[in-house]
Amino acid sequence: MEDPSSMEVSQGQGRRFEFPQNYGDNKVVLMVRDPWTFYAYWEIKKEVEDSVKAEIHKRGLKISKSVLRVYNIPEGGADPQEKMALEYELKDWANSWYVHVSDPGEEWIADIGIVCDNGEFFRLARSNAVRTPPNRMSDIMDEDWMCPEEHYHRFFDASGGQEIGKSSLEMRESVERYLRKWLFSGGVSSGMFGSASHHLFKKDKK
């Protein structure tokens, strides 16, 4: 049987799999990270870009820059285009970005596109919509479970609400300390990975 340790290879032919730069898609994907941040990654198909550039050229316009445009989606569903929040100029090689927003709990959508000298925007791809999480207690109260305002705050404090973030920092330090111990102990050794090392240290071949 073929040695499965060389399996990181396509077809078992001794070549290491290389992550592709892109998959031939035309898309922008948004991923929430925390109340103030989401991550965008994208691929733009050459044909789509060429087609848009041809249109721009046909209309006698000049390209100014490539951009990532971020829009706030207002409650009530008005057209997000009305509420452009942020615009980032992109260099050619950029294929991802961290977007920082000031308002937690809001909904967002993004476009990758080309801006021309006259300010006109040509979209290349539109993303999914995401909602960043809240970072505080909700203003909405449940009529079935009503109680005085100070009651909520009392439970918030008793639950450790004042220490959110701080406590998870401490925990992270502990967890990292333990993980480093385990990794350091030889639980993981980067020299042992990759088929070359496997051949060096293999005991017997099945």
Next chain:
Amino acid sequence: MANGYVALVLHAHLPFIRHPEFEEFLEEKWLFEAITDTYIPIIEKFDNLISDGVDFRITVSLSPTLIEMLSDELLVKKYVKHLRKLRELAGKEVERTQSDPRMNALALMYRERFDRAERIFSEKYGNNILSAFKKFQDMGKVEVITCCATHGYLPLMDLYKPAIRAQVKVAVDTYKKVFGSPPKGIWLSECAYQPGHDEVLREFGIRYFFVETHGVLFATPRPKYGVYSPYLCPSGVAVFGRDMESSKAVWSSKEGYPGDYNYREYYRDIGFDLDYDYVKPYIDAGGARINTGIKYHRITGEGDFKDLYDRQAALDAAASHAGNFMFNREKQVAHLSGIMDREPVIVAPYDAELFGHWWFEGPEWLDLLLRKMHFDQDTVKTITPGEYLSKYDRYQVITPSCSSWGYKGYHEVWLDGCNDWIYRHLHKMAELMTAAARDYKEAPALKKRALNQMARELLLAQSSDWAFIMKTGTFTGYAIDRTREHVGRFHALHDQLRNDRIDEKWLAGLEQKDNAFKEIDYSIYA
């Protein structure tokens, strides 16, 4: 009559690591160490508690990858051999330390400990410690719950609902295989929740899950009882929020019990301290010094000097910490009972591997805590989430907020400059898997095997362990290699499938190597 409850939760997880092509493989030792240091001691404690008539309740989550490894004939065989060698080393240590009474006493402690581990693992439980957890569950002492199939980080695959469904369904199926019926609860990987994911849990009959403290506190609408009551999500699945105070008592790098100077020092292991030729047969087969599990020193202080471990002093510290924990929970319950119109539940989850492996005296602390709670007071009782839910007819309906128990409480650990690049690849795999599952309904035998193996490679690539390791910045090469392997194999299989030229011999090799979830059915992605 108790005034309140503590729901202790131990979350046991290891990523799937299995190397049939090697007699010994370094990374498989993570599993062996966890079995020796954590799972066997905890099982032993539970057995002792039961035979001593201590009434206790505790929840244990066993991740599906851990279940798969504990059920794997090859890994169990390797473990038995590993334990035999450990016992041999302990025997040599007893001889070597004969002239030093203090060290000799410790060597004897280890030899006896590993002998006991062998009796429990092989004689008592027939090399199948999952049966111990089943027994405890059948006796009503332990509620065993599941976790996402490969500990995939669900909010970061939110766009791909089939991928989320698969992580949950494979988990439920893996659990049912061992425990005979579906799990009542689930530990979401890293406690990471996105509103709406409870719908998927409901689909597979799961009744409750857990979130980090602010997952409840920032929920909509405002929760009435903080984290001291469970709530229902709109789907009807219940959610429990972590209590920060009981977590800090153990986890805090400043105040947590495990840092006590009397406890065993992890870094002073004979694998590093003793003569190379002496330890060579017991360290990594490739020759690198690694931990053996035999350590003779205590933490002592912040500096480099480490005193000899004093077992009795350590046990005294564990007893004192158990008493302290119980006392604080009593105070907490007394305070909460005064402001709540129902009995509070304090949810205290921990990584299982903390107990015994990182914190050597952890299992003793747990044992002493459960004994003290049973014999020394009546204010607080231990309970399982499933039991607590049956106490009341009504629970407030809330939508928890997106959250995790990672650093800063959201997804930053797993979505960061060092690991964000993996997601376009994981997402593409999920997309292709879904399309293939839909295109190849009722596939013939060979194609079905390829599709099932694609599903395995996708699940294994999705382990949040890889992104976590990349984030800690230590040995990221390992995590990158694992990601590369599974992504590469997936695409090779996919290409072969779509071009109708499946390499059966190569596929058989993969099935033999990445053999988690043998009964997987790729149609879960359709």
